[in-house]
Amino acid sequence: MRFLHTSDWHLGRTLHGVDLLDAQRAVLRQIVEQVAQPHDAVPFDAVIVAGDIYDRAVPPVEAVSLFAEVLTELTAHTRVIVTAGNHDSAIRLGFGSELFTDRLHIRTSMSSIGEPVLIGDVAVYPLPYLDPDAARGTLRTGDDPLPRSHQAVMTAAMDLVRADLATRGPSTRSIVVAHAFVVGGSASESERSIVVGGVDHVAASTFDGVDYVALGHLHGAQQPSSASRTLLRYSGSPLRYSFSERGHRKSMTVLDLDESGVRVTEIPFRQPRAMADLTGTIDELLTGPLGGRHADDWVRITVTDRSRPERLFDRLKSRFPHVLQVFHVPAGALQPGEARSPIAERSPRELGADFVSHVTRVPGSAEELDLFEAAYREAGLEVGRA
């Protein structure tokens, strides 16, 4: 059986104020293309989307329309299994899910945990994102709520999965869909923290007993290691949602599951726009070769001139139309954390020097410090006269 695993679409997200809907449509089109015409002509039995469909609980209407459009196209070719992530509202995402169960399985409710979607001989167990505060009462087996932790609620959910799996034949393969931070995974800057009680993760062994865990939450594709035969994998997001992901190769995961085991193939997404981090003086940036190479990219620029150039953003924007962030960090800027004497022991001139270097990030010139000292003296005289 063949599955396509993806997650963290974050429809409705912006990148430093720039609307990403067209970029999101472009990568989701690639999923539809892969499903319509698989790279090796082997058809898909289902598409799995492991949470964070939307970027927020109340998504913009354009995001809802795009999701509807993509679901319509995907379900024309195969079945689709969707779960809620920590960014989604389970109720809103789950609207109508009891009604469309033939081709489309939207699982956002805790009440169906342990009930698989059966696809051939594969039992797929979708788990919505389990907020410990909400799940510890619902998933308890005794009178007392579960401990307030991701580990406790995920263990309870997996116990339900294993109990159901035990009732099925030995030839049954199993997939769990989960939205969680598994130990050993590495985060980027675009996931929202899910720390509860100081801890955000669950152990890989929580998922022991199933063949494959289709994970969402972390935005880089990766496979947390597991001591058991269970293969855990994050498909990662289809787009880069922060500059920290500029080195990520984004991909969808193709999963083949048969008697011989689990095989994973990455199908890379063509990024609608490259991402780059540029550094230089304003002249280098405006007239040098960087402009030619990165004019079409989303760029973050650090300008190193000693003083902040005038109309900095506008001038950079004329050369880099997709500039998202501009920083001014003069070359030779002081490193933070340089040893200093206590404030009370510093002279007014030293304090003035600290102030100037803090604001401009370069040491003040002798003229600037003379001026500061003179102003301080004048002010002191004024105070003395009062």
Ligand SMILES: [Mn+2]
């Ligand atoms: Mn996410």
